[in-house]
Amino acid sequence: MASTLLLEGTICRYIDDRNGARQLVALHVPGDFVDLHGYPLKRLEHDVMALGPVRVAVWQHETLHRLTGERPDLTRMLWYATLLDAAMHRMWIFRVGRLGAEGRIAHFVAELHARLQAVGLAGDGSFALPLKQIDLADACGLTNVHVNRVLRSLREQDIMTWRSGEVTIHDPVRLRRIGEFDPAYLYIDADCPD
Amino acid sequence: MASTLLLEGTICRYIDDRNGARQLVALHVPGDFVDLHGYPLKRLEHDVMALGPVRVAVWQHETLHRLTGERPDLTRMLWYATLLDAAMHRMWIFRVGRLGAEGRIAHFVAELHARLQAVGLAGDGSFALPLKQIDLADACGLTNVHVNRVLRSLREQDIMTWRSGEVTIHDPVRLRRIGEFDPAYLYIDADCPD
DNA sequence: CGCCCTTTTGAGGAAGCTCAATTACAGTGG
DNA sequence: CCACTGTAATTGAGCTTCCTCAAAAGGGCG
Numbered sequence: 001m002a003s004t005l006l007l008e009g010t011i012c013r014y015i016d017d018r019n020g021a022r023q024l025v026a027l028h029v030p031g032d033f034v035d036l037h038g039y040p041l042k043r044l045e046h047d048v049m050a051l052g053p054v055r056v057a058v059w060q061h062e063t064l065h066r067l068t069g070e071r072p073d074l075t076r077m078l079w080y081a082t083l084l085d086a087a088m089h090r091m092w093i094f095r096v097g098r099l100g101a102e103g104r105i106a107h108f109v110a111e112l113h114a115r116l117q118a119v120g121l122a123g124d125g126s127f128a129l130p131l132k133q134i135d136l137a138d139a140c141g142l143t144n145v146h147v148n149r150v151l152r153s154l155r156e157q158d159i160m161t162w163r164s165g166e167v168t169i170h171d172p173v174r175l176r177r178i179g180e181f182d183p184a185y186l187y188i189d190a191d192c193p194d
Numbered sequence: 195m196a197s198t199l200l201l202e203g204t205i206c207r208y209i210d211d212r213n214g215a216r217q218l219v220a221l222h223v224p225g226d227f228v229d230l231h232g233y234p235l236k237r238l239e240h241d242v243m244a245l246g247p248v249r250v251a252v253w254q255h256e257t258l259h260r261l262t263g264e265r266p267d268l269t270r271m272l273w274y275a276t277l278l279d280a281a282m283h284r285m286w287i288f289r290v291g292r293l294g295a296e297g298r299i300a301h302f303v304a305e306l307h308a309r310l311q312a313v314g315l316a317g318d319g320s321f322a323l324p325l326k327q328i329d330l331a332d333a334c335g336l337t338n339v340h341v342n343r344v345l346r347s348l349r350e351q352d353i354m355t356w357r358s359g360e361v362t363i364h365d366p367v368r369l370r371r372i373g374e375f376d377p378a379y380l381y382i383d384a385d386c387p388d
Numbered sequence: 389c390g391c392c393c394t395t396t397t398g399a400g401g402a403a404g405c406t407c408a409a410t411t412a413c414a415g416t417g418g
Numbered sequence: 419c420c421a422c423t424g425t426a427a428t429t430g431a432g433c434t435t436c437c438t439c440a441a442a443a444g445g446g447c448g
Contacts, residue, residue, distance in 0.1 A: 015284065015285070015287075015288040015292075017288070017292050017293075018374055021292050022292075023291040023292045025284040025287045025288065037280060037281075040270055040274040040277055041274065041277050041281070041381065041384075045281055045285075045378050045379040068266055068269070068270065069266045070266075072263045072264075072266065072269065075262070075270075076234055076269075079234050079269070079272075079273045079276070080235070082273070082277060083231045083234055083276060085280060086231060086276065086283055087231075087235070087239055089280055089284060089286075089287060090207075090219040090240060091209070091239075092283075092287050093209075093217060093283060093286050093290060094209040094211070096287060096290045096291040096335065097217040097290040097334070097335030098209075098211050098215050098217040101404070132425090132426065133426075133428095134426080141292060142404075143404075143406080145405075145406080145407095145428085145429090146403085146404055148427065148428060149429090151427095164427080180212055184239050185239035187235065187239075190235075191236070193234045193236075294435075294436095295435075327395070328394085336436075336437090337436075337437060337438080338395085339396090339397090339436090339438080339439095340436055340437070342395065342396060343436095346396080346397095358395085
């Protein structure tokens, strides 16, 4: 048993329903410990998939067990990492539960922009993102058809452009307003434990 | 700073949007460590509210810090508890993102039944639940009006009855099927770490 | 009894879905 | 260089689900 630290590329986690409809529950960027929670939980109740080529570091659970046995400070940092994940889950619930289609997409893009910027992978207003429109639909609880229409609308309003593989934000202020995005939940400038 | 262990009653966590729309992101039953994640995170990015009277135990973060410094096994158990929470968040995303109104309510009720049963607070098919219809709406990303109609439909189909404060499940099999509910993500019979 | 909160019901409208067809585009082989 | 293929994006039309607004009906409690 092992857990995966993502070094390059993109990985998502998702739950499928019995009719094949897919719901993404997490999207990981370089620096994320994709399934660290698999160490205490022992088994995962969802699936993991790479979106394109990735480079990862693999941590054996034995190693993690030894480390957490010896280093309480390090344990708290690992714990903290999984809690950031949970905070993103919560905002994901809010996004899907309380925003309309345009807001969901705007919020999702704004979050990814903030996270990629935090690890130096996003320029001022544009970044690479290897998601197809259907992946975006599966993330936001929409259909690919509707996602397509909303993306067109956002493009026509000069707010953002989504080309498969590349996102450009033309008007970050309106994007954040439409998505009601406040990055506080990402704890980007917060201190880690210890 | 302190974290709260719920002993009796019900507590929810929620995020409000700027228009006052509310989205529940967690619902806690006795035995849950409501905001244990507040210890490593240091601050919470959402709100917490009791639904009716509660009895709680308060754990000072200093105490938790001392315990986690000395007892790696205990730390892993606490960590594990927060990861169960995250697993429920993930299923919550699925519920709101991929199920229709009837499915969301059925899934939500089925989860609560399973969790309350696990702590001995639910009989065979009925249990107390101090939620108003509007709380259920806020949990499921619906309006109170639509929740009311769906509840009537579920009642008329003899699947379940929701009276404010009391839920009765008449047909657990159909309830689970409608909600596509599989309790695996609750890790009810799983081993804790160590 | 009167008040407040919650539930219930009705009617009309908007958002997003389904089904279906068309277009764009990259890769592949001739 | 071009036809051929498969995947992804785009567009259209009609429909379902759920929302909004509004009002009525219960129900507990001072």
